[in-house]
Amino acid sequence: xxxxxxxxxxxxxxxxxxxxxxxxxxxxxxxxxxxxxxxxxxxxxxxxxxxxxxxxxxxxxxxxxxxxxxxxxxxxxxxxxxxxxxxxxxxxxxxxxxxxxxxxxxxxxxxxxxxxxxxxxxxxxxxxxxxxxxxxxxxxxxxxxxxxxxxxxxxxxxxxxxxxxxxxxxxxxxxxxxxxxxxxxxxxxxxxxxxxxxxxxxxxxxxxxxxxxxxxxxxxxxxxxxxxxxxxxxxxxxxxxxxxxxxxxxxxxxxxxxxxxxxxxxxxxxxxxxxxxxxxxxxxxxxxxxxxxxxxxxxxxxxxxxxxxxxxxxx
Ligand code: GLU
Numbered sequence: 001x002x003x004x005x006x007x008x009x010x011x012x013x014x015x016x017x018x019x020x021x022x023x024x025x026x027x028x029x030x031x032x033x034x035x036x037x038x039x040x041x042x043x044x045x046x047x048x049x050x051x052x053x054x055x056x057x058x059x060x061x062x063x064x065x066x067x068x069x070x071x072x073x074x075x076x077x078x079x080x081x082x083x084x085x086x087x088x089x090x091x092x093x094x095x096x097x098x099x100x101x102x103x104x105x106x107x108x109x110x111x112x113x114x115x116x117x118x119x120x121x122x123x124x125x126x127x128x129x130x131x132x133x134x135x136x137x138x139x140x141x142x143x144x145x146x147x148x149x150x151x152x153x154x155x156x157x158x159x160x161x162x163x164x165x166x167x168x169x170x171x172x173x174x175x176x177x178x179x180x181x182x183x184x185x186x187x188x189x190x191x192x193x194x195x196x197x198x199x200x201x202x203x204x205x206x207x208x209x210x211x212x213x214x215x216x217x218x219x220x221x222x223x224x225x226x227x228x229x230x231x232x233x234x235x236x237x238x239x240x241x242x243x244x245x246x247x248x249x250x251x252x253x254x255x256x257x258x259x260x261x262x263x264x265x266x267x268x269x270x271x272x273x274x275x276x277x278x279x280x281x282x283x284x285x286x287x288x289x290x291x292x293x294x295x296x297x298x299x300x301x302x303x304x305x306x307x308x309x310x311x312x313x314x315x
Pocket of ligand 1: 270294
């Protein structure tokens with residue numbers, strides 16, 4: 001079942017909004033077909049209970065146009081998509097936080113312990129788990145509740161239906177050895193302000209945030225607005241976040257996605273991917289089956305197709 005939201009007048013890159021609605025439906029069909037090949041993440045047991053055939057696509061434009069297809073209004077587990085909003089919340093409170101989390105691309109997996117060791121415990125960027133744990137730790141320092149700060153930011157920007165899923169947080173806490181190992185290496189190198197257990201509990205809570213593709217697309221407009229007027233970050237910070245998203249937002253496939261899609265994007269193992277076209281808008285797609293790099297097969301295929309049809313690219 002597909003539904004369309006608001007679509008009035010002319011829109012992004014000079015195209016009438018009804019043409020973008022057509023592109024969104026075509027992209028969703030493309031994505032649904034590609035989704036047949038992936039596997040739902042088994043990393044967090046509670047996440048594997050999701051219906052693998054769910055598919056939602058939402059486009060939000062700076063001019064107010066919103067397009068929804070399929071399950072665009074149904075909340076899903078954001079997981080690493082929250083890393084993007086946690087970074088934005090931290091940069092609002094601590095604009096110099098880059099020096100603690102880094103901004104380089106990573107040559108290893110997002111959960112690499114060895115890469116962290118190679119660099120004296122300094123994370124490569126805020127989207128590998130080491131960097132995300134440092135972001136959560138520092139955000140906790142500034143706000144007293146990092147997961148709450150990310151939830152609030154998403155609610156402010158994305159609207160209704162932003163929640164936290166306690167069962168997912170507990171399920172991750174009970175099975176996660178890797179993030180615990182990373183947190184201990186960070187602590188050993190003096191990179192954390194709080195204890196390992198405190199940081200991990202906040203991080204798992206943050207990752208368990210649920211929101212719809214529409215809410216995430218709306219929230220990501222803060223990165224689409226080149227003036228910085230949509231959110232708490234100024235224009236220069238928005239540019240930097242987009243640059244690091246392009247080089248590090250899609251796990252080990254960031255280069256491949258930059259080549260194929262050409263948009264800054266962030267994915268999560270819940271099957272969500274959000275991508276931004278600065279000056280125009282954003283698109284978020286949720287499709288739970290993942291490819292070997294941990295990115296949603298259906299979401300990447302749908303975003304690639306939408307970008308191709310609509311001419312969305314930063315290049
Ligand atoms: N909570 C998961 C972890 O930290 C998120 C993974 C992901 O979405 O990339 O391992």
